[in-house]
Every structure is written in structure tokens, then in C-alpha cells.
Amino acid sequence: MLKTFDLVLIGVMTATAAVTYTIKHRAELKLEEVHRLEAEIKLEKDTIDLLKADWALQSQPNRLERLVRAYNDELKLQPTESTALVHAKELPMLKSEVPVPDVTEAKASAKGATEASAKSATVASAKSATVASAKSAPDTAKGAQATAKAQPIPMPAPRGEAEDADQIETGSVEE
Numbered sequence: 001m002l003k004t005f006d007l008v009l010i011g012v013m014t015a016t017a018a019v020t021y022t023i024k025h026r027a028e029l030k031l032e033e034v035h036r037l038e039a040e041i042k043l044e045k046d047t048i049d050l051l052k053a054d055w056a057l058q059s060q061p062n063r064l065e066r067l068v069r070a071y072n073d074e075l076k077l078q079p080t081e082s083t084a085l086v087h088a089k090e091l092p093m094l095k096s097e098v099p100v101p102d103v104t105e106a107k108a109s110a111k112g113a114t115e116a117s118a119k120s121a122t123v124a125s126a127k128s129a130t131v132a133s134a135k136s137a138p139d140t141a142k143g144a145q146a147t148a149k150a151q152p153i154p155m156p157a158p159r160g161e162a163e164d165a166d167q168i169e170t171g172s173v174e175e
Helices: 004-057 061-070 103-110 113-136 139-147
Strands: none
Touching: none
């Protein structure tokens, strides 16, 4: 005759077996997914290797020279002159480093004298507004005056004549 304790143990063992089977099934599914992902990665690596080999063939200097000669009339390509090469210090600055031009001064110099008188009236009203705001917030007015000043436009540094002509800077970080 089965006792209550035996029935509880049979139920616990059945539940444990069901949980074990579920975990095993999930692990097998994950293993299949890992194998599928590894196959995809291998395919992508093989594709990259194939594309690199194709690029090496397409960019061979002899092939490019033949193509330039064949299509020279259509393309009208010219050899790169040595003056077209620049040093890293001669490159323009980043957009974030470019100073903001004073738009009001540029407009005033570009327009006629009649518009200049209208601008002076606008500047006078702006100055009175600045004085009024300076009384209420002196720190804010000082910051506005500092940003209103025209900032110089940067120019590329001239090339030094003493540099070795055989060395070309490529902008590489390694030296």
C-alpha cells in the first residue's frame, strides 16, 4: 500500500524530471543557435576575404593605368601635381572650431548707405536694450559683449622652406 509520503516523492520526482527535460531541450535549442551563428560568422569572414582579394585585383596599378589610357578621352584625367599635396597643418580646422562670424557687420558692409543708417538705429536700440539688461543682470551683459566681438578668421600656416621635399606628411599618428 502506498503511503502519502511515497506519493509526494513520486510527484516531486516527476516534476524534477519534467524540469530537467525542459532545461535540456532549451540548452539544445541554444546550441543549435550557436552553431547557426558560427556558420553565419564564418560565411561573413569568407565574404570579407573574397572582397579584399577582389579589391586587390581591381586596384592594381597596371590595371588602372590601362583603364586610364583606354578612357583618357572621356575622363580627361590629369596627373596629380606636387602642389596639390598639403601638410596636415595646412588643412582647414574642424567646423566646431570655426568662429561664428558677426552677421550684422557683414550685412552692413555689403549694403548701401541707406541701409547703414537703418542699422545704426537698430544698433542704438540694441545698445539701449543691452544697457537696460546690464542693470538687471551685469554678468549676462558682460558675456553677451564678449561673444559679440568679432573673432579672427583662421588662416593656414605657411609652408616652411627648410622642410625636406622628399618627406610627405600623411597625417598619421605614428611618428
